[in-house]
Structures are given as C-alpha cells and as structure tokens.
Amino acid sequence: MAPTPTSAKGNQVQIRTPQSRHRLNFSSTKNTTTTTPQASANPNSTTRETPPQDHPIEVIGRIRNFPNTKEKPISVLQINPDKRTVRVRADVGYRDFSLDGVSLSEEEDLESFYKKFVESRIKAVKLGEKCTIMMYGPTGSGKSHNMFGCAKQPGIVYRSLRDILGDESSDNEDRVGFGTFVQVTVLEIYNEEIYDLLSSNGGAGSGFGIGWPKGSASKARLEVMGKKAKNATFISGTEAGKISKEVQKVEKRRIVKSTQCNERSSRSHCMIILDVPTVGGRLMLVDMAGSENIEQAGQTGFEAKMQTAKINQGNIALKRVVESIANGDSHVPFRDSKLTMLLQDSFEDDKSKILMILCASPDPKEIHKTICTLEYGAKAKCIIRGPHTPMKDKFGAEDSSSAVILGSRIAAMDQFIYKLQMENKLREKERNEAHQQLLKKEEEVAALRAKLEMVEGKGSTVVSEQVINSKVNERTQTLKLQLEKKLEECQRMAEEFVDMKRKIMEETILQQQQEVEMLRRRLEEIEFELCHSREVRSSRDFEGSSFAKRLLGAYADEDPGMVKSMDLDMSDAEPFVRIGAVHQPDNHLKFLMRLLIMMSSDQNMVTKHV
Numbered sequence: 001m002a003p004t005p006t007s008a009k010g011n012q013v014q015i016r017t018p019q020s021r022h023r024l025n026f027s028s029t030k031n032t033t034t035t036t037p038q039a040s041a042n043p044n045s046t047t048r049e050t051p052p053q054d055h056p057i058e059v060i061g062r063i064r065n066f067p068n069t070k071e072k073p074i075s076v077l078q079i080n081p082d083k084r085t086v087r088v089r090a091d092v093g094y095r096d097f098s099l100d101g102v103s104l105s106e107e108e109d110l111e112s113f114y115k116k117f118v119e120s121r122i123k124a125v126k127l128g129e130k131c132t133i134m135m136y137g138p139t140g141s142g143k144s145h146n147m148f149g150c151a152k153q154p155g156i157v158y159r160s161l162r163d164i165l166g167d168e169s170s171d172n173e174d175r176v177g178f179g180t181f182v183q184v185t186v187l188e189i190y191n192e193e194i195y196d197l198l199s200s201n202g203g204a205g206s207g208f209g210i211g212w213p214k215g216s217a218s219k220a221r222l223e224v225m226g227k228k229a230k231n232a233t234f235i236s237g238t239e240a241g242k243i244s245k246e247v248q249k250v251e252k253r254r255i256v257k258s259t260q261c262n263e264r265s266s267r268s269h270c271m272i273i274l275d276v277p278t279v280g281g282r283l284m285l286v287d288m289a290g291s292e293n294i295e296q297a298g299q300t301g302f303e304a305k306m307q308t309a310k311i312n313q314g315n316i317a318l319k320r321v322v323e324s325i326a327n328g329d330s331h332v333p334f335r336d337s338k339l340t341m342l343l344q345d346s347f348e349d350d351k352s353k354i355l356m357i358l359c360a361s362p363d364p365k366e367i368h369k370t371i372c373t374l375e376y377g378a379k380a381k382c383i384i385r386g387p388h389t390p391m392k393d394k395f396g397a398e399d400s401s402s403a404v405i406l407g408s409r410i411a412a413m414d415q416f417i418y419k420l421q422m423e424n425k426l427r428e429k430e431r432n433e434a435h436q437q438l439l440k441k442e443e444e445v446a447a448l449r450a451k452l453e454m455v456e457g458k459g460s461t462v463v464s465e466q467v468i469n470s471k472v473n474e475r476t477q478t479l480k481l482q483l484e485k486k487l488e489e490c491q492r493m494a495e496e497f498v499d500m501k502r503k504i505m506e507e508t509i510l511q512q513q514q515e516v517e518m519l520r521r522r523l524e525e526i527e528f529e530l531c532h533s534r535e536v537r538s539s540r541d542f543e544g545s546s547f548a549k550r551l552l553g554a555y556a557d558e559d560p561g562m563v564k565s566m567d568l569d570m571s572d573a574e575p576f577v578r579i580g581a582v583h584q585p586d587n588h589l590k591f592l593m594r595l596l597i598m599m600s601s602d603q604n605m606v607t608k609h610v
C-alpha cells in the first residue's frame, strides 16, 4: 500500500511522513550495496537502486500453514507472483496489501525464511548496525514458532546467535564469527511490568559471565531508566551453543496460558537484546503477545480480562506509536507502555532498522485478524525518512539533494494517494456490485418467502383436513358407542315389555278364567233358578188364571163396557195378560192405573201394553 521508499542522500536522516513535524534521527549509510539488509531482503526488488535507509521499517508477511486438521479450507490469502502483494479474499470482494515481502511457511521453511529476510540484517548487526526484529500478529499465528523455532528447526533467535558468534560445531565458513563477544539480556513484559528472565537462572559457573543481581530467586522486576531496563541481567560469551542453551532455558519461563486460540499462548511480550559491544551492534528480538482482543481470546473473569487488556496495552501503544510517526504527529506516545518505552531507541536511533514480521493465518475463520494485522503493517510501511538538516555542498551552498528528496517524497506520496484513490474506486465498484448482488438476493429471499408462505398455507389446509377427519372419526366413535348403548337399552326394554305383556296376558287369562268360572257358576245358578222357576211357573199358572179372573171381574165390576177381552199367556218364561181394551180413552187410563196397582202387589206378573 505504501510507496516504495525513495532515495536519500546525506548523512543525517529521520523517520517521518511528509506532514511530519516529529523528527526522528537516523543516520544513513552511504554504502547501498547488497550488504544492507533491505537490499538483500528482496533480491528481485527494484529497491536495489534506492537507498534502503529511507525506509526504516521493513514489513514482511509470514503466513503459517494450516494447523494439522483433516479438512483444509481454501486459503483466504492469495500471494502475488512478485511475492510482495497479498490479496485477502473477503465474503464480498478482496483487499490487497503491498508489503516488502511475503513468505508462506508451506513453501519456505524457517531456514529459507531466515536466509531470505533476516540473515542480511544479522550480518549488519555484526558490523555495528542496530536492528529490531519484531513479531506481530494474532495469537496462534506463529510468532513464537518463527522466533524460537521448534524441535526440528531452530528459530530466528538461535540462528542469529549462530550467525553472530559463528557455529563452533561446524567447519570453515560457519566459523566466520568465531571469537565475537556478545551480551544477551532476556526480558519479559507482563501485565505492564518488566521482568528479568535471566535473574534467577542458575547458569553461574557455566563458563561464561552472567551479570545478574545477587539474591534474586525469582524473576526480578525491573524499572525503565531512560529507554532501557535498569540493572538487567545479561549473559556474555562467545559460544553460540552455550548462550542458546541458556536462552532456551529461560524462554520456558515465559508466562503462557491456554486460550481459545492457542493451547500455549504467550501472555507476555518477550525481548531478547543481543549486544555486540566491540562494534556497537545491537539486535533486539521481540516476540509480542497475541494482538487479539479480549473476546477473541475467550478470557473470562476479571483478572483474565485485565491480563488481556494489559497485554493489549503494549500492542495498542505500539500501534499508536507507528500511527503517530506515520501521521507525522508532533508527539509520539512512546511512554504509553513499557514495550514502547523499550522500543523507543529502535524508532529513534539513527542506526536502527526495524524488521516487522507480520504473522498471519490463511484460515478463513481468522480473516478479520489477518486484515487487522496487514493493515497495521501497511501503516508501518508508511513511515519513511526525510532530511534532518539541510546539507551543504562543497561550495557551502545548500545541497539541492534535500529538495530532491522532498520532491521525490512528494511524488511518492502522490503515487500513494493515487493508489488509494484507485483502491477507493475499486471499493466503490465492489460496493455497487455487492449492492446489486444484495438486491438480487433480497428478491430471491422474497420469492422464497412467498413460496414458503404458500407451502405453509397448503400445509395448514392439510392440517385442518386432518383435524376435521380426526374429529369426525372421534364423533363417529362416540355416536357408535351411544348407538350400541341405545340398542342394548332397547333390547332390555323389549325384553321387559315382553315380560310385562306376558304377565298382563297371564293376568288377563287368569281374570277371564275367573270370569268363566264365575259365569259357569252363574250358569249353574241360573239353571238352578230356571229349574226352580219352572216349578214356580207351574204354581203360577194357577195364580195367573185367578189373577186374570180377578182382574176381569174387577173391570167388569167397574166398567163392563171398557174391557173387550182378556187373555192370560203362560207359555213364556214370563207370563203375561193380554187385555183387549175398549175405545174410551178415559176409561182406558183408569184401567191402566188399576192394573198397575194390582201388578205392584203381584210381582211375578209382567205387563206388556199392546
């Protein structure tokens, strides 16, 4: 993203951006051959022709390989064939970052990486340069792996020691540095405190000098004096193997913790300071703690959160320092954290160079952390150097080179601005495309939603039919049961009715029988009576004739012309008297009256009026 630094002539230069009012002094080396770290770092680079001292921070991307998992997702990182640009593919669109170099650990092991990007800087330290190599990146991205290595391959720390002091175990060319004397200090910055990792190391008597304060059983806490840790213990010696062993031992003393992102996550920043007093060279190797935030680290609990916050304090302060310098702020907040206090010299010392190694993961899950890391590196790359004081030519006139430098810097910034504008345009285009895609997707979603609603509607009809069916079945069952009950009841009633009918019939029959019996008895009585009446009639015949005679006599006495004839009929069951009355009505009535009186006195007589 940042332009390639442009050339600088002159002995005194400083880090600053074009707008910068904050001047950081850097001395330049006139010798710009391949011995300078920058040039050798990128052999194919066009920066070979430009003096590297203009660009005090070199930023390299180191992409780790995927953790050993069965499924390897497609990497979100795409490296340009020039190995200087990395493209991060996001969900929508992508972002390009231009760095000074990119290395994939899949393609380049630690040795190749070291040779390509680090070795030249170490050689420069041996010649008296000052260099700071810092590992920056989120947790688990491989910072410690690159710095300290693993069982199979040593990391930058041990390779540097070997390169400065020479490899005593090998012959010829690796013994080049043999006899060089170094002083090594190992510091840990944890919870915004500086600890001396060598302070309780039992290396005394190991054959080389160790200058730790007496009586310190555990890690000693150090104060910062100026820009250095006061009273820091150091190992001094000439043998890379022995010093490496000591460093290896104390490296284990770093505070590590298991987090969501890394099983053995460094909770502290580790700083290994390697001085070459004979030439004034200094190498600072900084393995920073993960740049993740509290949520990403999955820390819970007040103390754990405070710890992550304090780790972040160093990271954030360093970020602010880089931004301030890049923005040309008048004040650079070096004193905001212990880490930046100790690194102040690396930024300000005119002999110091910084190699920032951005560690990142190709894992799509880590994409946001990767982008943050690369953004940070891009910002660091913006730091360029400018002239400290106007220089004079041999005639005492102001050297026009400062104007040339300014001009070239302005051109570089113009180029940078143009690049940003292009990127902006690209983003806008991507944004529009994304917007179109979004609209399309929204339409699709609306169509799908409508379909879903339809299906849900049908579903509800089906459901309601099912409900109705089940209710009908239920009702049918209930009705069936009721019907069966009713049938049983009817059956029972019919049986009861038949019983009752039978009883009534029986009773009727009995009654009729009784009646028949009664009638029979009555018949007998009647027969008896009939018999008796026959007997009586025979006696009555007589009584009848006398009665008739009396009646006739009576009539004759009374009114001889009234009665014409009178017959007594005894043939019937009921004997009667037939009277032939005369035609005078008055007499007739009289006669009837008399007859009635007579009859009432003789009850056996029945009178029929003819």
Ligand SMILES: Nc1ncnc2c1ncn2[C@@H]1O[C@H](COP(=O)(O)OP(=O)(O)OP(=O)(O)O)[C@@H](O)[C@H]1O
Residues within 6 Å of the ligand: 063, 064, 065, 105, 137, 138, 139, 140, 141, 142, 143, 144, 145, 146, 150, 262, 264, 265, 266, 267, 288, 289, 290, 291, 359
């Ligand atoms: N390039 C690589 N090749 C093989 N293994 C690697 C690589 N990079 C990292 N690892 C492994 O991944 C794990 C995490 O790496 P490392 O501890 O170096 O991460 P880190 O960035 O230092 O994390 P933290 O900030 O939490 O300390 C380690 O087990 C390490 O060995």
